[in-house]
Amino acid sequence: MKYDLEPGYMIAGKYEVLEKLGSGWEGEVYRVRERAIGVERAAKLFYPHSDARNRATKFYARKLNKLRQCPILIQYHTGERIEIRGTKVNVLISEYVEGEILASFLKRQPGKRLTPFEGLHLLHELALGVEEIHKAREYHGDLHEDNIIIRRKGLSFNVKVVDMYDWGVPAAENIRDDVCDLVRILYDVLGGKRTYRKQSPEIKYIVSGLKRSLITRKFRTAGHLRRHIENMEWE
Ligand SMILES: Nc1ncnc2c1ncn2[C@@H]1O[C@H](COP(=O)(O)OP(=O)(O)O)[C@@H](O)[C@H]1O
Ligand SMILES: [Mg+2]
The missing domain is CATH 1.10.510.10 (Transferase(Phosphotransferase) domain 1)
Structure with a gap:
């Protein structure tokens, strides 16, 4: 399964896809722009097969939040639940890291x-x-x-x-x-x-x-x- 979102695609009506940054076993990561404030973020879209009962999303979001004082980790912002071609998808919005x-x-x-x-x-x-x-x-x-x-x-x-x-x-x-x-x-x-x-x-x-x-x-x-x-x- 693949999402392959095109630039311009709107995630949850708020985040505009700019480019795909990478993908792996867990999901796909995009550079997005938060429309309301014009700030770039990273959006990780989990694949359902690696995210049974939202476990992977919750784990990652909670851990990033718990460790938010650790400068080596990305800052977690928010989570969204969207639907792509009939599939429910968890999205984790975090800081976009240049590099x-x-x-x-x-x-x-x-x-x-x-x-x-x-x-x-x-x-x-x-x-x-x-x-x-x-x-x-x-x-x-x-x-x-x-x-x-x-x-x-x-x-x-x-x-x-x-x-x-x-x-x-x-x-x-x-x-x-x-x-x-x-x-x-x-x-x-x-x-x-x-x-x-x-x-x-x-x-x-x-x-x-x-x-x-x-x-x-x-x-x-x-x-x-x-x-x-x-x-x-x-x-
Ligand atoms: N916050 C971020 N800022 C910039 N690039 C990111 C960010 N998060 C992930 N990436 C890019 O996306 C790729 C895949 O993200 P990752 O979280 O490692 O997913 P996977 O579980 O699919 O390996 C990374 O190797 C990296 O290139
Ligand atoms: Mg990875």
Whole structure:
């Protein structure tokens, strides 16, 4: 099933579709303009198959609202229920984030990867943001290159993460998964398997050969990872 809304389509009589931003298993995301005030927003339209009894919509909206003080997350605005070609569809309206998906940003880089220093800056920014989620005893649950919106800013990056996944009631295990996902992102942005053998001991200490038990022993939460990056010694 696909919605494939055309530019100009009005969502709930209030939000004008400007362009499709992306789509995945859960639904489709559009850049829209809130007509009454002329402000751009993002509208996520869930597919019914991934949203039984509105569970996915409610989960995402509630979690974004609970974590609205976390600057790495998008701001939730409102929810709408509309009908498209006879199907009832839940729509979640949130802040529109300008920037580029990490996956496509990487493809534009020389060698399709970041230098170790850039990678560490990016990881630091991500860990700093996810640390706030972990402090609230919550987790993201789906950290990867397609859920990270990135913009270069001075020495470092501005980052936002979208699309949280519902693994149930937050547990220490979910927080450890986020940490492992963050470490995996460092490994990937530096070139993955192609370059890992040649990376410095400092990078290898963090990536730990992607061994979960090693990573989680060193960094229990995103905060531990963030502090390590800030204080690491160079050989
Ligand atoms: N608030 C937003 N601002 C800008 N782009 C967004 C926003 N939310 C999602 N996107 C874009 O839409 C894509 C799909 O959104 P996502 O929430 O990850 O849905 P899915 O569950 O289908 O993966 C993202 O990869 C991103 O490119
Ligand atoms: Mg996604």
